[in-house]
Amino acid sequence: MTQATQSQQRGIQLSEAALKQVKLLRDKQGTELCLRVGVRQGGCSGMSYMMDFEDVSKISDNDEVFDYDGFKIVCDRKSILYLYGLMLDYSDAMIGGGFQFTNPNASQTCGCGKSFGV
Numbered sequence: 001m002t003q004a005t006q007s008q009q010r011g012i013q014l015s016e017a018a019l020k021q022v023k024l025l026r027d028k029q030g031t032e033l034c035l036r037v038g039v040r041q042g043g044c045s046g047m048s049y050m051m052d053f054e055d056v057s058k059i060s061d062n063d064e065v066f067d068y069d070g071f072k073i074v075c076d077r078k079s080i081l082y083l084y085g086l087m088l089d090y091s092d093a094m095i096g097g098g099f100q101f102t103n104p105n106a107s108q109t110c111g112c113g114k115s116f117g118v
Helices: 017-029 077-081
Strands: 005-007 011-012 035-040 045-055 063-068 071-076 086-091 098-100 115-117
Touching: 011 017, 011 071, 017 035, 017 045, 017 071, 017 086, 035 077, 063 077, 071 077
Parallel strands: 005 063, 011 086, 035 071
Antiparallel strands: 035 045, 045 115, 063 071, 086 098
């Protein structure tokens, strides 16, 4: 593993339900994966969230790493400026279920909850 920043203060928060779900999804794909979270231009409100599994060998020195009992969430330093304090939750409700982002940095959020503006 690289010498990426290991942050004990969790700039990206996970609910118990979200942690359980990402671990379940990760286990289906392979155990040496971390969850990369970030932002990109686009979406209804100007910026959209991105989230995908990635091999832990791709963690770089420029990444912020948040450890949840051995499960790593990784975010590049540019994205963490927009995501610091983000709460990632998960619901298995039939309507409106899935991952939900609560971002204290967002000045506006679109109805789908997958994009935001700052």
